[in-house]
Amino acid sequence: MSYGILSFGAYVPSLRLDRKAVFEAVGWATPNLRGLASGERSVANWDEDAITMAVEAGLDCLADTEFSVPHICMASTTFPFSDRSNSGLVADALNLQRSIATEDFGGSRRAGTSALSRALSNNESSLMIASDCREAQPGSVQEMNYGHGSACVLLGEGKPIAEFLSSSSEHEDLIDQYRANGIEYDYSLEERWVREEGWLKIAPEAMQGAASKAGIELSEIDHFVVHGNGGAVAALSKKLGIERSRFADDLKAICGDTGAAHPFLMLSNVLSNAGAGDTVMLVGFGQGVDALLIKTTDHLTTGRQGRGAERFMARRRATSNYTFYLSLRQRLSLDFGLRAERDNRTALSAFYRKRRDINAMIGGRCSSCDALQYPKSIICVSCGASDSQVEESLSGLTGRVKSFTEDWLAYTPSPPYIYGNVEFDGGANVMLEFTDFEPGSLRTGDEIRLAFRVKDRDEKRKFHRYFWKPAPLTRL
Amino acid sequence: MASGIRDKVAIIGMGCTRFGERWDCGPEELMVEAFNEALTDSGVSRDQIEMAWLGLFFQEQSAGKSGLPLSMGLRLPNIPVTRVENMCATGTEALRGAVYAVAAGACDIAMAVGVEKLKDTGYPGLPERSKGTFDDLWLPNATAPGAFAQLASAYQAKHGCDSIDLKRAMAHISVKSHDNGLLNPKAHLRRAITEEQAMNAPMIAAPLGLYDCCGVSDGAACAIVTSVEKAKEMGIKDMITVKAMQLAPSNGFEMSTTDWDGSYLQTTRIAAARAYKEAGITDPIKQLDMTEVHDCFSVTELVVMEDLGLCEEGGAIKAVLDGKFDKDGDVPCQIDGGLKCFGHPIGASGLRMAYEIYLQLQGKAGERQLDSPSMGLTHNLGGHPFRNVASVSVLGLHSE
Incomplete structure (x- = not known):
């Protein structure tokens, strides 16, 4: 028994919108989007949001685990509720124990990596989920770049698939983008400025800081999970002198940037493919940088079976119907009568x-006749026994x-x-x-x-x- | 030992409005229209009616709750009026109240009125309604066509029948009801359709197309009943009596166990078995001369033919296509056009079915009159196949 990351999970909505279809619809007004019009972005169905996607990632992570979760943390910039515990509802849906601490972290795309850094530093046992469902104005760069998704890690004592080495954080109020309260869309600043002043100046400090704490060189690290747009990754690779192949797939081709969830989602993809003993640096960006360093263990290859990217790659429904996407996401108000x-x-x-x-979805299984029924009832539907039903989740x-x-x-x-x-x-x-x-x-x-x-x-x-x-x- | 309702109560007067989009009428006008016809038909005076039952389902959208809409609308002399509501079995439930009151000896003459004013709701189909505080949290917001369409998918899965054969049998049912409705001056839809039209109509809830669905109508119907003894005193000849009135609501068997395969109507089978026993029916195909069943959708009528024992299980497609339930078939079904074409004002429908049998047994059905029938059955199915209220009644010429 030792402490570390015990499991991970990920979820990308099955609906994938062809970016070419977006460009074909809006390119007459925004020809500058042509360069972004390749690959697919994930789109949450009308009945999905940050909570439902968090539940999906949690289910993926907890499948076949025997760990009792004492704490759940959800990070997002798009909580469906500002005042109602979002993580609490996720805990309920995952049918976790009732004596559980629930925490919602928001306010930054970095909310998840910051919370993860703290939890790992303090050996906390926790299910840490990041989930984001950001809307984008039709015809915007964000509409092209963003995707919806979630991912999580389970921390605790057991047989870790990865161990924590170190972390380092920097805060700088560099406003690369922001979204004020009550406003639907992000307001983004020029990418070149963000790259030069943000990614190339702040990120290396935090990354170097984490590496130093662990006593290794950045050049020794096997995987870098860095989610920057607009050439930030290429510039960083060049500046740090680390070959591009060690930077993880940003998943732009299959789902797009999932906001607060994206470091976790990219990490899940790395964990799905990494070898035992690999070092992985996870970077969160947004008014500063979090850099976390972990090292995978021999348990990785057994612990990851059937989880993460393998599943969300297999679940896919392609669409080229731009108005369908707009209507699902309530960007277009059709007359439904x-x-x-x-x-x-x-x-x-x-x-x-x-x-x-x-x-x-707790139903009742009759202790007299074994019939499972939903909803549960006082009197068994099959044998008529009273007060005989034992709670069972369907x-x-x-x-x-x-x-x-x-x-x-x-x-x-x-x-x-x-x-x-x-x-x-x-x-x-x-x-x-x-x-x-x-x-x-x-x-x-x-x-x-x-x-x-x-x-x-x-x-x-x-x-x-x-x-x-x-x-x-x-x-x- | 209880002996049931058979031959204890006579129907001595009935009335029914024209069903349809009665834009010029509210529930009051509809009730008065049906009542006046029934009263004239019965020969009794309005003061002789001692108790009344009002059947009304979508009360919020039309007349209001309680027995008041009837008492106020007809200006009744403060007699007891009870409003009953049992989904699409509402009209029959109102009649059951009146029949039981007379049978119990609580009064000599009782009345049942069913009414529904659906065309003020603004909906082309049935209006949306709450399912209650808990069901709304988990049950689908199903529509009636969607819920009944599943009979088709489950029936097909169970019997391994071809989807085109099933769709053709459903079309045959609708074509037949349209042909029958054409001869009924009170019917909502009076227009013949072809099998091709029915099979190629716009989809409402797969596999139910537009012509697989019944009309949504305004209308009212009324029955005046008394005891057989009282009817004799009144000198009524060729008396029409109630042979059976049975009701079977679901208890969760269909929706919460794995024992129901979704291809038939459990409550209809139970209500029919009880009604046949009460009426002394051992061979329904021979003993019943006509049926008015709850053909809210063509597929409902199809499976109900099996559930009532009018054809063998799995044999409904063939029986329907062979014309067994056509006007000139073994047991004509929906000779008045049924819910499909006479229309379906929920609270009035059960009484409308009784009205048709009442007319047919007396030979007063005009152009659509069958050849001297002596016994007929009405059937309602309120709710959805997975959770419903079924009623089966048998009416016939009085026999000592």
Whole structure:
């Protein structure tokens, strides 16, 4: 038993928008975007946000682990709630123990690396998730560069896949970009200035600082996780005299810059491919720099099976439909008719009574007849026994589609509204709303997994409620 | 030992409005129209009616809650009025209240009125509504067509039938109901359609297209009932009596266990078995001369034919395509056009079905009159296949 990074996870939404399609739609007004119009960016579905993506990364990280998580930390610049514990909801959805400390970190794209630096320095046991779902103004450079995603690491005592060596931080109020409270979009400054004054002056200090603390030379480090745009990585490589191949893939081709999540996401990709005993430097940038140095262990190759990049590369739905993307992300207001006027007020006292049933999809398994049922009830649906049900979460179950429809009458931001009966491998039957299925692709008998998603948005009161939805099961 | 409702209560008067988009009428006008027809038909005076039941489902959007809309609308002399609501079984539930009151001897003459004013909601289909504080947190915001469409996917999966055959049988059902509705002056939709039109119509909820869905209508229907003894005293001949009235709501079996495969309607089977027993029916195909079933969607009617025992399980596609339930078939179904074409004002629908059987048994159905029927069945299915209220009633010529 020793302390370190025990596991990691990552999530990139399956929907990938072809950047050429963006350029074809907006290039008449912004011909300068032509140079960015290659590859794909990830797009959160209408029912995804920083919380749901954080849950996905957490599920990926915690699968097949036996670790009891005493602390959860979520870092983001796009928390769905400013006052309601975002990490707390993620903890609930992951069905973590109730005696858990929850912390939300925001205010900077560096929030995740700063929190990680502190936790690792203090040998804290924690699930540290970074997740960001930044919107971008149509026709902007950010629209091209940004993507949505999340990633996380699990810290604690056990068989670490990587050990912490050192970290160093620098603060400088260099405002390369900012987003004031209540404002939708980032305001960015000239990339050359950010590169020259920021990346090339502040980053080397922190990177050198971390390396010195660990007693190694920067040139000895195997992987650099640096997420800068506009040639920052190339310039840094040149300045530090470190060959470009040691800088990790910035994932621009498959998902784009995921903000606070990006250092973690790039790290997850490195961990998916690195060898045992490799040193990895993780850099976070934004009004300063965090540099963290870790070293992978022999447990890496077994601990990473089926996690991270392998999964999000396999889950992919390509689209070239720019207005579809705009509408999903509420950048374009289509007329969805009278049914979209439905009042989605949530009775929060009723929700509180049923919070675990909803957040962790806790059903009941009858101790008399073994029938699993959702929702759980006082009286068993199968044998009629009273007060016999033991709580059991369905969220990790897979299942098969028993019946379904593609409904063009019901309102959904992504028609058709697909829903149906699912028979779970644990034995329950539940009628559920589906997500991430292409119209016309679903068949009875198809296998599904469950994804934590926004169920409804209450536009009047600006509340979102969440629940679990069947999504395509990708077997790796 | 309880003996059931068979041949204890007679229907002595009925009325039904024209169903449709009654832009010029509110719930009050509709109730009065149905009531006046029933009252004239019964020959009793309004003061003789001692108790009433009002069936009304989407109360918020039309008349308001409680028994008041009926009492106020008809200016009733302060008699007890109970509002009942059991989804699409609401109309039948109102009739059940009146029938049971008379059977219990609580009064001599009782009345049931069902009404729905749907066309003020602004929705082309059924309006959106809350499912309650907990269900809203997890159940899909399903529409009726979407929920019933799943009968088709599950039926197809279970019986391994060809999707085109299934779609053609569904189309046959709709074509038949349109043909029947054409002969009914009170029907909402009076226009013949072709099988091709039905099969190629715009998709509402796959595989249900526009012509697989029933009309959403305004309308009201009314029944006046009394005991068989009282009816005899009144000198009524060729009496129409209630043979059975059964109700079966879901208890979670369909939605929360893995024992239901989604291809049939569990509650309909239970209600039908009870109703057949109560009515003394052992061979429904021979003993029933007609049915008015809950054809909210074509596929519902298809599986209901099996659930009522009118064809063998897995045999509905063939039976439908063979015309077994057509106007000239073994057991004609929806001779008045059904929900499909007569229309579906929720609270009135169960009473509308009874109205058609009442007319047919008396030989008063005009152009669409069947050849001397003596017993008919009504069926409602309120809610969705996975959670619903089913009602099955049998009405027939009185037999001692």
